Amino acid sequence: MKSLTLKQLRYFEALARTGQFGRAAEDCAITQPALSMQIKELESQLGAPLVERSARRVRLTTLGQQFAARARDILRAVYELGDLARADGDQFSGPLRIGVIPTVAPYLLPRLIQALGRQFPALDPQPRETVTQRLIEDLLESRLDIAIVALPVSEPALHEEPLFEEEFVLVRPASEEGAMVPSADHLKEMRLLLLEEGHCFRDQALSFCNLPQAPRGLMEGSSLSTLVQMVGAGIGVTLIPEMAVELETRNAVVSVARLSRPRPSRTIGMVWRRSNPLANRFAQIAQIVSDTGRAGPRG
Amino acid sequence: MKSLTLKQLRYFEALARTGQFGRAAEDCAITQPALSMQIKELESQLGAPLVERSARRVRLTTLGQQFAARARDILRAVYELGDLARADGDQFSGPLRIGVIPTVAPYLLPRLIQALGRQFPALDPQPRETVTQRLIEDLLESRLDIAIVALPVSEPALHEEPLFEEEFVLVRPASEEGAMVPSADHLKEMRLLLLEEGHCFRDQALSFCNLPQAPRGLMEGSSLSTLVQMVGAGIGVTLIPEMAVELETRNAVVSVARLSRPRPSRTIGMVWRRSNPLANRFAQIAQIVSDTGRAGPRG
DNA sequence: TAAAAATACTCCATAGGTATTTTAT
DNA sequence: ATAAAATACCTATGGAGTATTTTTA
Secondary structure, three states: OOOOOHHHHHHHHHHHHHOOHHHHHHHOOOOHHHHHHHHHHHHHHHOOOOEEOOOOOOEEOHHHHHHHHHHHHHHHHHHHHHHHHHHOOOOOOEEEEEEEOOOOHHHHHHHHHHHHHHHOOOEEEEEEEOOHHHHHHHHHOOOOOEEEEEOOOOOOOEEEEEEEEEEEEEEEEHHHOOOOOOOHHHHOOOOEEEEOOOOHHHHHHHHHOOOOOOOOOOEEEOOHHHHHHHHHOOOOEEEEEHHHHHHHHOOOOEEEEEOOOOOOEEEEEEEEEOOOOOHHHHHHHHHHHHHHHHHOOOO | OOOOOHHHHHHHHHHHHHOOHHHHHHHOOOOHHHHHHHHHHHHHHHOOOOEEOOOOOOEEOHHHHHHHHHHHHHHHHHHHHHHHHHHOOOOOOEEEEEEEOOOOHHHHHHHHHHHHHHHOOOEEEEEEEOOHHHHHHHHHOOOOOEEEEEOOOOOOOEEEEEEEEEEEEEEEEHHHOOOOOOOHHHHOOOOEEEEOOOOHHHHHHHHHOOOOOOOOOOEEEOOHHHHHHHHHOOOOEEEEEHHHHHHHHOOOOEEEEEOOOOOOEEEEEEEEEOOOOOHHHHHHHHHHHHHHHHHOOOO
């Protein structure tokens, strides 16, 4: 006479995601036996196994895979249900999980958190920084509410709200201050430093230089900060978004130059699940982010 | 730190549907205080009221209405999740909630239940008889698995599987045995007895007689059995589906005549929710129903 | 004043914790 | 031999029951 519980779905989803009872339990903030028992109970209710047990790793059965897919949809819908109440009322309160790409986060977040705090004192912004692909996954699985990324992302389930246009600038060793600014095609002849694989800004820079793929022997860095320091050491040149200039070039012996013909830029925007009941709230938030982004570091 | 439970959703759905704590509790097979507590807990978790309390009757708040709509979707999905396991394996087992329209049920169900029992010994058919509109509602809300109705029903969420074509025949007093068979247009001049409002067969009969609406002074009955008995008493004539002939005319002083030009008929079919994981099973069931229907009462 | 919801309390089922054993690599 | 899952046992939370009070139409 027992029936399915959300608890069971949550635990099973974690198991399907982590592939291990122990990790799943940790993820759910319970102990491994507790999770094992719930999975066992779930399987007994269904009358069929969801996972193939083995000591090292757990594999989902065919049924388990179908089950996991539907369970995820349900958990997402339940999450949205919980947000329904927050969408009404006059003040926006509670946790807001914001994802931001690494080439924007450090330059925007401090001022953004401030601005949000001023506008919505009861709001609890929970920022998270990672690459676009991960942010999109997290959004689709309801592990994030909104994400600030470079547009377009082209996911049908997501709404895209453009916030501001951001130009790229060239960073050269200080010794080249005032030298002639190279064209896009000249750039690819130079020793170009780029972010490592996975960062959208890497692809945007490559694209501006008319390079379909990264050239051999490309020097890579894991952050814009690293790239600029490498430029300062005379290793090469790089491109960075305008927003990063103030912070990153302050303590580096580099010079900054505007590019032109065409002037390179990207659109920063905010995305969220269309079905999220907080969508209207997010539109308000987007306005604040846009203002913050345009105001610049002095804002 | 608590989170939503399906129990809360089920109780709230019942409350939204019944509009009363007591009825909802009864519906959920618990006591009224237990349900009250869960609703209270739910509202406190959301931080906003879902219902406006009053002694006589409960009204949903705006939030409550949105919440109820989403909750229903979730509960439906959870129900389907529970059926996922039954879709695999080689034998189809467990409860199968079958809805059948009243002008088909008594003539088909006995043989159908037998046939199902032969084919799927572990299956537990739970038939329910009511008019098409109610059946469709129940299907959409996951209170039924399949329904046997006259096609088309034209609901995008439902799959329609045609089973067999069923002709209508004319039932006249026994005294008119062998008399000339009237045409469709003649029929509307005669004293026609029809089923009461809500039965699709009523509309099908009217449509065959080229009557857009029921004529004034129409005699109505609540079952085909009643109609035939009235014909036997010399009150008028009526149309019944072929399948009903054997059972209904056995103990009545009436004669049966085939109609023609055009020969009237309707398509009996089976419908189910497209998203139901048991859909493949239902296709098997449909084959059995079709065979049973075609075989006739001597089956 | 009568019907329905809320409150007060009691009990027990069960979810989850700790400790340990079993299993598979 | 080791890491992970299952098993055994215990505890405590909270869901549901009964009895009663409060509310309002």
